[in-house]
Every structure is written in structure tokens, then in C-alpha cells.
Amino acid sequence: MEISDILSPGDVVASLAASSKKQALQELANLAAGATGLQAREIFNTLLQRERLGSTGIGHAIAIPHAKLEGIDRVRGFFARLAAPIDFESADEEPVDLLFLLVAPVGAGADHLKALSRITRLLRNPSLTAKLRAAADGDSLFAILSESQASSNAA
Numbered sequence: 154m155e156i157s158d159i160l161s162p163g164d165v166v167a168s169l170a171a172s173s174k175k176q177a178l179q180e181l182a183n184l185a186a187g188a189t190g191l192q193a194r195e196i197f198n199t200l201l202q203r204e205r206l207g208s209t210g211i212g213h214a215i216a217i218p219h220a221k222l223e224g225i226d227r228v229r230g231f232f233a234r235l236a237a238p239i240d241f242e243s244a245d246e247e248p249v250d251l252l253f254l255l256v257a258p259v260g261a262g263a264d265h266l267k268a269l270s271r272i273t274r275l276l277r278n279p280s281l282t283a284k285l286r287a288a289a290d291g292d293s294l295f296a297i298l299s300e301s302q303a304s305s306n307a308a
Contacts, residue, residue, distance in 0.1 A: 168236045171239060
């Protein structure tokens with residue numbers, strides 16, 4: 154699975170304004186709703202339910218909120234770099250500034266897990282995250298995510 158299979162240039166935000174975890178999840182839900190046709194409130198509520206199980210902050214200022222939803226036909230991704238880091242209740246207690254939202258159909262067990270694993274591996278690469286934090290705009294962010302995926306497949 155390529156990042157470009159689940160992420161489009163229009164699904165990337167270079168400077169998301171959010172002052173809390175809830176606000177960041179709401180903004181991501183709005184972005185996902187616009188792209189999927191689902192209701193933002195439904196996406197947001199599902200994300201909140203998932204966060205109640207445990208934070209999706211994976212450490213190193215990165216979070217990968219994810220949810221399985223009715224009414225979506227394939228795995229989709231949405232990436233945001235926050236304008237300012239926020240508390241995401243991560244295990245390492247480090248504020249988060251990079252978010253990758255993953256939404257999948259309810260029945261997409263293996264595809265959902267493959268995408269989640271791929272995104273986690275990508276975002277645990279310190280040189281990649283440094284490039285993402287330094288990128289000028291959303292197109293640059295998308296290019297970095299897409300190119301790093303291609304280069305990791307070639308290795």
C-alpha cells in the first residue's frame with residue numbers, strides 16, 4: 154500500500170490551528186467529512202471513542218488518530234502539521250505537532266492495520282519528520298510523504 158493510495162494533496166494541511174486535542178480532532182473530522190461525504194460529527198465522535206481507549210499519540214510529537222466508520226468505501230488518510238504543538242496525552246508526554254488521521258471501513262481489518270503500520274513506520278523516521286516540520290506548504294508535505302514511501306519501498 155502506497156501513501157498516495159490513501160492520501161491526496163488536498164488531504165494535507167500545513168498549519169492547522171488547534172489549541173487542544175479535541176479541537177484538533179474536530180478539525181481533522183471536518184477535513185475528512187469534506188473528502189468522504191460522511192458527517193463530521195460522526196467522525197469526531199468515533200475518534201473521541203477511540204481516544205478514550207488510550208491516546209493515539211505514539212511519541213516523538215506524533216499522533217495517528219484512527220477510526221473505522223460505516224459508509225466509507227476505502228481506507229483514507231489525512232495529514233496535518235499543527236501551527237503550534239498541543240498536549241495529546243501521549244505516553245512520552247511530549248506535545249504533538251504532526252497528526253495523521255486514518256479512517257477505514259468497518260470491515261477493513263487487514264487493510265486498516267496495514268495502513269496504520271505503514272504510517273507508523275514512516276513517521277518514526279526522524280529525518281522524515283524533520284523534513285515535514287520544515288516543509289513550506291501542503292504540497293511540499295504531500296511530496297515528502299509520497300517520496301519517502303517510494304524510497305522506502307525501493308530499499
